[in-house]
Amino acid sequence: MTEKLRILVLDDSEIVLNMMALALSESGFDVATANSLVEFEQRLKEQPPQIILTDIQMPDISGDDICRVLKKKLETGSTPVLLFSTMEESELADLAERSGADGFVSKSAGPEEIVKRIHELTEEMLF
Numbered sequence: 001m002t003e004k005l006r007i008l009v010l011d012d013s014e015i016v017l018n019m020m021a022l023a024l025s026e027s028g029f030d031v032a033t034a035n036s037l038v039e040f041e042q043r044l045k046e047q048p049p050q051i052i053l054t055d056i057q058m059p060d061i062s063g064d065d066i067c068r069v070l071k072k073k074l075e076t077g078s079t080p081v082l083l084f085s086t087m088e089e090s091e092l093a094d095l096a097e098r099s100g101a102d103g104f105v106s107k108s109a110g111p112e113e114i115v116k117r118i119h120e121l122t123e124e125m126l127f
Helices: 014-026 037-046 063-072 089-099 111-126
Strands: 006-010 030-034 051-055 081-085 103-106
Touching: 006 014, 006 037, 014 030, 014 111, 030 037, 051 063, 051 111, 063 081, 063 089, 081 089, 081 111, 089 103, 103 111
Parallel strands: 006 030, 006 051, 051 081, 081 103
Antiparallel strands: none
16 A cells, blocks of 8 residues: 655635645545644644645745745755645746745635646656
């Protein structure tokens, strides 16, 4: 049996977190969630994920800034980071490129399409 990929999802909306946790776990991921920067940092230390999915518009710090910080750290620099937002795709793509993210997913795509996109991106990045 292959080990499940561990994904950490950061979003300040409990509804979005619950929806994504359910969709991702049903799709075969080991999912951890965080709804604040403090909780995110705690989860990152407890069980380092193989993939990070972060909302961009967060109250404490933006997801693109989180990505920039993670990519500079030795422990997390090689961990794939995907930005997650309701922004227009072109704007999201530009922000992902500028922040060093490994990809992006639009929230407007819906849970099934988001999970499909995450699988595609992780296959490209990890294999």
